[in-house]
Amino acid sequence: MSTNAPELPGLRSSDRRHVIAVIDGPNVSNLARRNKRMYGPQVSAEGLGEFVQEWGARLGVEVERFMSNHEGEILEFIHESGERVDGYLVNPAGLTTTSDMVPFALYDTGKPVIEVHFANIKASASTARGPVYGPRESTFTPYVAGQFMGMREYSYAGALLSLVLALDDTTFLGAPTEE
Numbered sequence: 098m099s100t101n102a103p104e105l106p107g108l109r110s111s112d113r114r115h116v117i118a119v120i121d122g123p124n125v126s127n128l129a130r131r132n133k134r135m136y137g138p139q140v141s142a143e144g145l146g147e148f149v150q151e152w153g154a155r156l157g158v159e160v161e162r163f164m165s166n167h168e169g170e171i172l173e174f175i176h177e178s179g180e181r182v183d184g185y186l187v188n189p190a191g192l193t194t195t196s197d198m199v200p201f202a203l204y205d206t207g208k209p210v211i212e213v214h215f216a217n218i219k220a221s222a223s224t225a226r227g228p229v230y231g232p233r234e235s236t237f238t239p240y241v242a243g244q245f246m247g248m249r250e251y252s253y254a255g256a257l258l259s260l261v262l263a264l265d266d267t268t269f270l271g272a273p274t275e276e
């Protein structure tokens with residue numbers, strides 16, 4: 098997958114190579130050992146990284162994946178990437194209900210952010226796609242452009258596709274920024 102050409106011809110309205118950062122928070126590094134119903138039987142942190150890179154290549158965009166178990170490192174990545182990145186996907190994972198700093202840092206970049214979860218974090222533990230520990234209230238949701246959840250790793254694919262199409266759209270997220 099070394100070509101710059103989108104592998105899904107006809108899908109996009111632009112050939113701009115947007116730079117999309119994909120941030121995975123605490124515990125995603127341990128994905129292979131987490132609950133199989135929530136995360137899927139074969140998923141791993143490395144496999145997830147390859148999956149998002151492949152989708153980036155198919156769509157003709159750059160995917161920069163950043164994974165950390167440390168909130169401060171995630172903050173520093175956001176601070177240093179804000180100017181070169183066109184948009185973010187974030188799975189806050191272990192920071193979903195506790196972080197103020199990370200959603201604020203993402204907000205401060207002024208770039209569109211899509212929140213992503215494997216599980217449907219609003220569903221009860223007894224439902225198929227709900228978190229095993231019950232519904233969660235995300236501190237990220239009020240600050241993001243959109244959210245994809247409940248579709249395991251396909252939440253990332255849906256979020257990436259939708260962000261790229263929206264950035265291509267000059268009447269929407271791709272509108273020229275005012276000086």
Ligand SMILES: O=C1C[C@@](O)(C(=O)O)C[C@@H](O)[C@@H]1O
Pocket residue numbers: 123124125188189190191192193213214215216217218228233
């Ligand atoms: O670590 C995670 C993973 C998660 O963000 C998900 O991807 O479904 C859901 C969170 O509630 C949880 O703490």
